[in-house]
Amino acid sequence: MSCALVTGASRGLGRAIAVQLAKDHGLYILVNYSSNLAAAEEALEEIRTAGGDGELLQFNVQTKTEVDGALNGWRERNEEKFISVLVNNAGITRDGLFMWMPEQDWDDVMSISAKGLFNVTQNIIQHMLRKRTGRIVNVASVSGMKGVAGQTNYSAAKGAIISATKALAQEVAKRKITVNAVAPGFITSDMTKDLNENELKQMIPMNRFGKADEVAHLVSFLCSDKAAYITGEVININGGIYS
Template sequence: MSENTKKCALITGGSRGIGRAICLQLAKDLSYHLIINYKGNKAAAEETLKLVEEIGGSGEIMQFDVVNESDVKQKLDDWHANNEGVVIEVIVNNAGITKDMLFMWMTQKDWAPVIDTSLQGFFNVTNHLIQKLLVNKYGRVINLVSVSGLKGTPGQTNYSAAKGAVIGATKALAQEVAKRNVTVNAVAPGFIKTDMTGELDEKQLKKLIPSNRFGEAEEVAHLVSFLASDKSSYITGEVININGGIYS
């Protein structure tokens, strides 16, 4: 592969929160052209792209719903058709949602979207692109999971199940593709200051955290950036906690 080949990183759910922080960190640290995926909030995606460009990075926005397999395939196929010879080397599966409540009150409408966004989303995006990474003989797949997927969190049986499943998939896929210099790892944040945790009682919850604070999205982004780099080439199949010591 020519050194002049344009190389890209795809970040799902890249418009806000941890996704936005990851986009900005990748723009600072690595020379990838960023594909910033969003589902519905185009304005937020455009704002992320603007911030990326302001720090000297390059990128574009791409709308698709990770849950919709045909949508994912069509958008990525159209993109490849218009960018012949361009290589997506890094896949960051960040898209995820929560619908928290006690399991006994949970309905299928609370369960399915949470499972589908994290688990089916991982499959739809990664499965469609993995062959290209294998042909390329280089790649990085980074899955954003959660402390909930490791220890289980009451009120989050759906989210814990979704992230726990992605953790299992991470470990299995890593073993399948390692010989082709493709690594697959998961990053498991604890309580991070984002829109998703905005309604939580930070003052009370931080008492449970040995570090006595919520994490910053930028701290997660630094870890993702390292895993996306060639410096992490001997790390694969790992789940790396970033949670201030709340669970290890």
């Protein structure tokens, strides 16, 4: 049975992506979450309501021993299942001007986004390489493409994801594994709920924030057979803000 692991899948973009993958590809979804069990259970219920299935998988992406323990343990219990799709979505923001930024805010953002990608992907990709198939989609951001004032840590973390995507794609292409990234702009979600949408949307040519399901459809396409010849790409989805 083919499975998809979506990190940070309990809310927002991650949840929308998990539901869309279940709908479009019939994948068994591993809903990763760090601490919010109630939200993760809601996400799983939404997947089942949409006609899919899956299970919860709790681990903190930034801790390699925790990631390996959870994934290796799951694999031992599910020998008939194979994670053919990985979406590295987990991430946080700790915004503030660089000159006053606490070291912990830098470390936390870099650790969850960039180190999290390393920890999870390195575990999963070993098995994709053996099976000679796989789809990896990394969730970056317009911040990683153009840099955003007040988000030096987040821009650095997402920039690292973009560069890692391009390099890793070249390493594994011969094994029919694709590695791509999507770079959303302002998307209506928990992460943007405190922003002034009326003010910010004036910067966006389409004059609105994007929707989580719009990003989810793009991720779903990149995970499909139709995208078999696309790899190492970063696809912007931002209403024209970075065009």
